[in-house]
Amino acid sequence: MDDLVRIPCVLMRGGTSRGPFFLASDLPIDPKQRDAVLIEIMGSGHPLEIDGIGGGNSLTSKVAIIGPPTRQGADVDYLFAQVKVEERAVDLSPNCGNMLSAVGPFAIEAGLVPIRGDRTTVRVHNVNTGKIIEAVIETPGGTIRYQGEAVIDGVPGMAAPVYLAFTEAVGAKTGLLLPTGTPQETIEGIPVSLIDGATPVMIVRAEAFGLSGSEPALILDANRDFMAKLEAMRIEAGARMGLGDVRSSVLPKPILIGQPLHGGTLSVRYFTPHACHTSLATTGAVTVAMAATLPDSLVGASMSDFRLPCDLMLEHPTGRMGVRVALPAGASLPAVYVMRTCRRLFEGAVLARRKN
Incomplete structure (x- = not known):
């Protein structure tokens, strides 16, 4: 397989979304090269994403890229990429809170964040918005707990809860809760x-x-x-x-x-x-x-x-x-708290064509 490149990844469900998680160090540094690799990996450009690992739906054509923090006070960076299904394009303008629920567990298992007792708080810097979100992960006995009794609608079965605290839930893109200055x-x-x-x-x-x-x-x-x-x-x-x-x-x-x-x-x-x-x-x-x-x-x-x-x-x-x-x-603005679940589905490597 000399014409193929093996890129380590973990397929995870985060909330009601699903997609591969990568370490930033395993992907090309150049954004154009990185996006080209993601398009190929996911099979973008076909309604079924038949030649890739995407699910043929915007909710299953998502990518999380995790790395060391670039913002003070954060534990990890999380760059979200929405890989379009029928169009060969990557959109970094949105962010995804469902995929976010799997960032903490992935970062812990990747060795980026140490376990801190029976519950581990991971401060996630969402690179897309510049905001920090706190994720509380169940880590009893020094291990991540994926199985549990929490239920979220839209996902079958039960799993361990992941608690997300959006303490900076204002102005993800414009910096203002009311970008036009009026509530209606x-x-x-x-x-x-x-x-x-x-x-x-x-x-x-x-x-x-x-x-x-x-x-x-x-x-x-x-x-x-x-x-x-x-x-x-x-x-x-x-x-x-x-x-x-x-x-x-x-x-x-x-x-x-x-x-x-x-x-x-x-x-x-x-x-x-x-x-x-x-x-x-x-x-x-x-x-x-x-x-x-x-x-x-x-x-x-x-x-x-x-x-x-x-x-x-x-x-x-x-x-x-x-x-x-x-x-x-001590805060001047409200925070929003949400419970989600996640699951580690598959780990290994995805194969991409070697670019000359």
Whole structure:
């Protein structure tokens, strides 16, 4: 196999996402060469990613690149790469909170972070946003615990919990929770809230499109008129938020909110952005929670009894996600706390063609 290069990797499920985890030192230093390798590894450019290890879906065509910290106070760096499925391209503009839940365990097993008692806190520097997120990993007896009794909707079975604390959940891309300076405005005559929390989003009430916000993901995806309208609004939202022309970017992400059907706080439909997420992105849930702290936002206006600390239950297409919003001692801004799970699925090496 002289024409192939073996690159060590670990395939991991993080929350409701899945993808290979690499040490930064095992990938090319040059960003263009690195992205070319990731495109080949994942099989990008084919709807099934048949010639690679991607899953043919945006939720399973994700890559995590882990290395030593470049920000003070962090334990590791985490660079997230969204490898597009049908287009041979890599997008580093978003971040992924679900994949984040597997960063701590990967970093510990890679020898980047020592185990510190029965629970180990890993301070993860998300290179995409410059933010630090704390991940608390179960490490009883000096070993990582993957099996447990925690359950998250969208993933079968049970696993050990991973607790994420988004203590810097403001301005992932623009540096501002309200990039346009207002919690509510209109685009094409429809009220929206443009929020930049853990990720930039455009929040819209489902009823503005004649929807409930509890529709199955496939039904929303098949509604071409609705999807076209949503995309046109998203493009305008991106320009207003200072993100430029977002036609080829996945940011901002559209979010529909509606009345809950199963006892939750809100019904939420998160778009990736050209398809409805089959569950809910962690960064999307965190940003909805931050929007709840703004009384005049679309989310805050629907929650007149919101008080800190507050537990929110967000209904999504395959169940519910709970988030807690609280003001840490001595902090001026709220933090958002989420429980996820992860699993180490496969370890070895992926084979890439040798470039001359």
